[in-house]
Amino acid sequence: MSDLAIPASIKVHAPPPELERPPLVLNQRGLGWLSDHIAGVAEGKTPMWWWIAFVPSALMLAIGVICVTYLISTGVGVWGLHHPIMWAWDITNFVFWIGIGHAGTLISAILFLLRQRWRTSINRAAEAMTIFAVMCAGLFPLIHVGRAWFDWWMLPFPNSNGPIWPQFRSPLQWDVFAVSTYFTVSALFWYMGLIPDLAVMRDRSKNKIRKFLYGLFALGWVGSNRHWSNYEKAYLLLAGLSTPLVLSVHSIVSFDFAVSQLPGWHSTIFPPYFVAGAIFSGFGMVLTLLLPLRKFCHLEEVITVRHVDLMCKVTLATGSIVGYAYSMEFFIAYYGGNPYELAAFIQRATGPYWWAYWTMVTCNVILPQLFWFKKVRSNMLVVFILSITVNIGMWFERFVIIATTLAREFMPSNWGYFIPTWVDIFTFVGPFGLFLTCFLLFIRFLPVLAISEVKGVTPQADPHHPLGGAKIGGHH
Amino acid sequence: MSSHTESSTFGSLELARWRQLPTWLMAGGGLLALIGAAVDLQRFGYAWLLAFMFFLSLCLGALFLVILHHLFDAMWTVPLRRFVEHIACLAPVMLALFLPILVLAPKLYPWMTIDPETDHALHAKHQFLNAPLWYVRVFVLFGIWTWLAYGLRKWSLKQDETGAAECTYKMRRYSAGGIFLFAVTLTMAAIDWMKSLEHQWYSTMYGVYYFAASVWTTLATVYLITVVLKHAGPLRYVARERQFHDTGVLLFAFTVFYAYIHFSQYFLIWNAALPEETYWYVKRETGSWWDIGMIIVFGHFVLPFLTLLRIDAKLNLRVMVPICVWAWLMHFCDLSYNIMPVRHAAGFPAQWLWLDLACLAFFGGVLAKAFLKSFNAHPPYPQRDPRFAETMEVYLPPASSGRQASAHGGAK
Numbered sequence: 001m002s003d004l005a006i007p008a009s010i011k012v013h014a015p016p017p018e019l020e021r022p023p024l025v026l027n028q029r030g031l032g033w034l035s036d037h038i039a040g041v042a043e044g045k046t047p048m049w050w051w052i053a054f055v056p057s058a059l060m061l062a063i064g065v066i067c068v069t070y071l072i073s074t075g076v077g078v079w080g081l082h083h084p085i086m087w088a089w090d091i092t093n094f095v096f097w098i099g100i101g102h103a104g105t106l107i108s109a110i111l112f113l114l115r116q117r118w119r120t121s122i123n124r125a126a127e128a129m130t131i132f133a134v135m136c137a138g139l140f141p142l143i144h145v146g147r148a149w150f151d152w153w154m155l156p157f158p159n160s161n162g163p164i165w166p167q168f169r170s171p172l173q174w175d176v177f178a179v180s181t182y183f184t185v186s187a188l189f190w191y192m193g194l195i196p197d198l199a200v201m202r203d204r205s206k207n208k209i210r211k212f213l214y215g216l217f218a219l220g221w222v223g224s225n226r227h228w229s230n231y232e233k234a235y236l237l238l239a240g241l242s243t244p245l246v247l248s249v250h251s252i253v254s255f256d257f258a259v260s261q262l263p264g265w266h267s268t269i270f271p272p273y274f275v276a277g278a279i280f281s282g283f284g285m286v287l288t289l290l291l292p293l294r295k296f297c298h299l300e301e302v303i304t305v306r307h308v309d310l311m312c313k314v315t316l317a318t319g320s321i322v323g324y325a326y327s328m329e330f331f332i333a334y335y336g337g338n339p340y341e342l343a344a345f346i347q348r349a350t351g352p353y354w355w356a357y358w359t360m361v362t363c364n365v366i367l368p369q370l371f372w373f374k375k376v377r378s379n380m381l382v383v384f385i386l387s388i389t390v391n392i393g394m395w396f397e398r399f400v401i402i403a404t405t406l407a408r409e410f411m412p413s414n415w416g417y418f419i420p421t422w423v424d425i426f427t428f429v430g431p432f433g434l435f436l437t438c439f440l441l442f443i444r445f446l447p448v449l450a451i452s453e454v455k456g457v458t459p460q461a462d463p464h465h466p467l468g469g470a471k472i473g474g475h476h
Numbered sequence: 477m478s479s480h481t482e483s484s485t486f487g488s489l490e491l492a493r494w495r496q497l498p499t500w501l502m503a504g505g506g507l508l509a510l511i512g513a514a515v516d517l518q519r520f521g522y523a524w525l526l527a528f529m530f531f532l533s534l535c536l537g538a539l540f541l542v543i544l545h546h547l548f549d550a551m552w553t554v555p556l557r558r559f560v561e562h563i564a565c566l567a568p569v570m571l572a573l574f575l576p577i578l579v580l581a582p583k584l585y586p587w588m589t590i591d592p593e594t595d596h597a598l599h600a601k602h603q604f605l606n607a608p609l610w611y612v613r614v615f616v617l618f619g620i621w622t623w624l625a626y627g628l629r630k631w632s633l634k635q636d637e638t639g640a641a642e643c644t645y646k647m648r649r650y651s652a653g654g655i656f657l658f659a660v661t662l663t664m665a666a667i668d669w670m671k672s673l674e675h676q677w678y679s680t681m682y683g684v685y686y687f688a689a690s691v692w693t694t695l696a697t698v699y700l701i702t703v704v705l706k707h708a709g710p711l712r713y714v715a716r717e718r719q720f721h722d723t724g725v726l727l728f729a730f731t732v733f734y735a736y737i738h739f740s741q742y743f744l745i746w747n748a749a750l751p752e753e754t755y756w757y758v759k760r761e762t763g764s765w766w767d768i769g770m771i772i773v774f775g776h777f778v779l780p781f782l783t784l785l786r787i788d789a790k791l792n793l794r795v796m797v798p799i800c801v802w803a804w805l806m807h808f809c810d811l812s813y814n815i816m817p818v819r820h821a822a823g824f825p826a827q828w829l830w831l832d833l834a835c836l837a838f839f840g841g842v843l844a845k846a847f848l849k850s851f852n853a854h855p856p857y858p859q860r861d862p863r864f865a866e867t868m869e870v871y872l873p874p875a876s877s878g879r880q881a882s883a884h885g886g887a888k
Contacts, residue, residue: 014872016639337599
């Protein structure tokens with residue numbers, strides 16, 4: 001199959017000015033400017049704003065370490081868990097962080113396969129965010145088992161205790177494989193994408209130690225034709241492999257609940273609903289991180305209003321899908337005719353946790369509808385605030401699903417109410433410290449944007465474009 | 477050049493050998509369907525329902541693709557959008573074809589003849605699932621689909637004349653509200669017309685399940701129609717490799733998505749093992765329904781998945797044309813798996829296949845005629861869509877430099 005030349009009888013009209021797509025890099029910046037500007041974020045003197053952000057983050061991390069140490073040395077009784085609510089903030093936090101970890105791979109893999117060129121300005125930071133979020137997520141299953149020193153029992157390997165094998169029929173066991181695979185592939189994907197940029201950092205380094213370390217991790221990259229050819233192929237393959245992973249991880253997390261018979265948990269829509277929610281929360285966090293980043297690092301010409309606009313649209317779409325799932329759960333609870341199912345949902349909306357339910361609905365379904373308006377999508381402050389409400393809403397969604405369902409079991413004598421202890425609260429705060437500390441270190445030491453990929457979407461990089469072939473924009 | 481002149485330049489769809497095919501399908505299918513109705517009216521009703529749900533998939537799938545095009549501000553779908561709009565605009569014809577189901581509903585839907593006081597599952601949802609409201613919903617659903625499809629096409633055609641940005645904004649507004657309406661109405665249709673055949677059963681996934689299958693079948697149909705229109709002439713120059721490749725990629729994506737959705741539904745019901753849910757699948761594992769289930773597993777997923785996995789397969793018509801036709805067959809099996817066990821609990825009713833095919837042929841003939849009428853009355857693709865230059869890979873100077881529609885020097 002080949003394309004035919006377009007005959008003169010077919011007129012091709014230019015789009016009306018208001019519908020022209022804004023460029024992905026503003027002001028026709030050249031390739032050299034991009035290298036200088038992006039690599040510059042990780043070079044030179046550490047800016048004051050970085051310290052202002054880093055110190056409290058590291059403190060939060062320290063608090064988290066203290067809490068986890070106290071928890072492991074004392075037992076999970078220090079949390080507010082009690083019958084019937086034996087899962088509460090621990091698994092809420094796990095699902096919350098895993099969800100956040102979805103945006104990175106979505107942007108790097110699925111948007112890559114869909115040839116969405118705008119992803120190049122945000123994929124690096126989003127992938128980093130993914131890895132740090134999965135690290136935070138992985139912490140909770142490890143510590144919530146009570147006897148963390150037996151965590152290795154979850155791994156299937158020959159042993160002399162019987163032998164004792166993991167329960168492969170449990171979705172909790174599937175989580176072990178899903179999350180560890182996801183972390184491994186995401187880290188690999190992130191690192192591979194970094195290689196050309198690490199070489200740029202190596203070549204720009206004036207400090208010998210930095211030059212050595214960047215050089216070591218750049219694996220001898222020289223940007224030859226062969227290097228690029230292998231790189232592109234490997235990137236495509238990893239993107240293909242990562243795509244089912246994005247879907248599978250949160251589907252398996254949803255199985256933790258949906259395979260049960262508990263009203264409020266057993267729902268066939270859970271897998272896609274959880275995946276949509278994960279992407280929604282992931283994009284919420286990407287916006288929360290990137291909006292200050294673009295301002296403090298002066299990246300407005302590379303992470304443009306168009307990028308933010310598109311991210312808002314993804315957030316809106318996934319938030320609406322989540323809204324569909326909420327409605328469908330409620331409707332089928334009625335339609336199915338199971339009184340316990342219906343009672344579970346009525347309890348969610350009107351019972352003692354009504355405030356959590358309506359916070360969830362407001363933050364995840366109602367407020368994101370503001371993204372229909374271009375004025376909202378163009379106002380960075382409003383987008384930032386809405387992105388935080390998305391984070392809040394998605395944490396509450398997991399809390400509503402997990403804790404409020406357990407709080408109202410079949411018999412009223414089996415009802416309860418969860419009240420967090422100070423250890424719950426600070427175990428919740430600690431991972432934010434870990435996440436932000438890692439992210440800030442990433443900003444400081446690695447190229448925060450994919451330099452080579454951003455260059456690839458400029459008109460200068462396209463020989464067919466009238467502006468192509470580096471006709472503008474200065475040196476490389 | 478005005479759109480009228482451009483339209484005449486392209487000419488009408490001339491496929492001389494096949495021109496009479498819709499008429500033959502209508503006549504042959506209609507005659508056999510009438511015989512079927514005379515032999516067994518209820519069985520005819522189920523065959524008609526199956527054919528209806530099959531072609532409703534195409535109508536709704538097309539509406540979804542048009543809405544998606546505007547919401548995503550897509551460019552590669554521009555050359556295909558017009559005929560997809562025409563498919564979506566078949567909604568009123570579908571309403572006319574729904575009339576036999578309206579009449580036969582009490583014979584097809586057991587809940588319509590059950591006293592809710594004697595049936596808990598029905599009693600629990602009687603405020604929603606009752607005959608008057610069911611009839612009202614039919615007209616509401618068709619009203620919404622017709623309004624959306626015609627609204628979108630109206631502005632699309634207007635843009636052929638004016639090229640105005642306002643048309644794009646209007647279509648985006650339709651799509652913005654439309655996507656919500658679409659989600660709700662498709663779900664209601666799937667519940668009312670298929671799921672309620674066994675009113676005791678429920679699944680929150682069911683709307684998504686019908687959606688995934690519908691879009692999958694629509695994409696296969698879009699691919700086939702694009703092949704025909706490219707070879708017949710109207711889209712000769714504008715349907716390019718990109719359109720075929722990307723439609724193929726989307727078909728591949730929906731192959732996986734459908735499997736994911738159906739597997740999730742099955743797996744969660746199987747694992748929880750609640751009798752009020754499992755009975756639906758238990759019934760479909762009885763007799764030859766088990767074989768149909770296996771055909772769906774391997775034919776709806778494994779075969780197209782492996783076939784479409786290669787990047788170059790999407791451009792190979794020797795691969796794609798058979799796989800798209802196969803998709804129709806699989807969708808038929810899937811719908812039969814959903815609908816027919818109500819009447820044929822013992823297994824797939826091979827002895828009634830002729831009636832199912834007759835109804836499908838009749839629907840195909842009627843809808844093809846309506847489609848061709850629309851297609852021949854309008855330009856074959858959006859003439860002045862703002863993304864047309866982009867999809868044709870024609871570079872035009874930016875607006876600020878005084879934009880005159882330029883020639884094709886920049887074209888690849």
